Amino acid sequence: QKEVEQNSGPLSVPEGAIASLNCTYSDRGSQSFFWYRQYSGKSPELIMFIYSNGDKEDGRFTAQLNKASQYVSLLIRDSQPSDSATYLCAVNMGKGAQKLVFGQGTRLTINP
Amino acid sequence: NAGVMQNPRHLVRRRGQEARLRCSPMKGHSHVYWYRQLPEEGLKFMVYLQKENIIDESGMPKERFSAEFPKEGPSILRIQQVVRGDSAAYFCASSFDRASTYGYTFGSGTRLTVV
Numbered sequence: 001q002k003e004v005e006q007n008s009g010p011l012s013v014p015e016g017a018i019a020s021l022n023c024t025y026s027d028r029g030s031q032s033f034f035w036y037r038q039y040s041g042k043s044p045e046l047i048m049f050i051y052s053n054g055d056k057e058d059g060r061f062t063a064q065l066n067k068a069s070q071y072v073s074l075l076i077r078d079s080q081p082s083d084s085a086t087y088l089c090a091v092n093m094g095k096g097a098q099k100l101v102f103g104q105g106t107r108l109t110i111n112p
Numbered sequence: 113n114a115g116v117m118q119n120p121r122h123l124v125r126r127r128g129q130e131a132r133l134r135c136s137p138m139k140g141h142s143h144v145y146w147y148r149q150l151p152e153e154g155l156k157f158m159v160y161l162q163k164e165n166i167i168d169e170s171g172m173p174k175e176r177f178s179a180e181f182p183k184e185g186p187s188i189l190r191i192q193q194v195v196r197g198d199s200a201a202y203f204c205a206s207s208f209d210r211a212s213t214y215g216y217t218f219g220s221g222t223r224l225t226v227v
């Protein structure tokens with residue numbers, strides 16, 4: 001089992017709809033969870049982090065965490081073409097939780 | 113306020129040469145992480161360093177790869193005797209403290225091409 005798993009996609013969503021991105025992780029002791037966005041040829045940029053079970057909202061983005069199910073998700077409301085990118089889920093793992101382990105990423109395309 | 117600075121942005125090396133990748137963390141950050149990204153793949157952890165110390169090198173290949181973060185100057189990722197399979201994007205990230213709190217800030221990356 002991979003430490004952090006994401007559906008690689010591509011995920012295609014019409015403009016204005018809700019995009020839903022999912023991630024599962026293997027380490028039940030993980031406490032911190034992050035979503036990064038990466039445009040083609042660019043470096044990853046942090047868009048959301050979540051530590052507690054439940055939802056966390058920031059503008060059009062909502063992160064959801066369920067530690068019992070070891071599941072993290074990212075919802076993007078009112079999707080825009082500029083949201084087209086690869087979304088990387090990252091989980092803090094390792095001895096003393098000292099490093100982020102990334103999933104392979106989900107490629108999202110928003111169709112005008 | 114400069115972010116994480118990596119150089120060079122692009123590096124071309126012939127097989128058997130050495131590649132040196134440099135990373136200066138954000139001001140005030142003392143934790144540095146190196147990741148490698150192959151085309152169409154996710155980020156793979158390589159090494160975590162603090163000043164003058166390697167904390168976790170569990171992702172580093174056993175041979176040809178080394179990393180340092182000296183007391184003065186940038187962090188260096190060195191790849192000796194490069195092979196075509198080393199061609200990838202190498203990203204450096206830094207954080208204020210352990211990544212459990214705020215996540216990382218990434219540099220722009222170094223794209224290494226081995227010909």
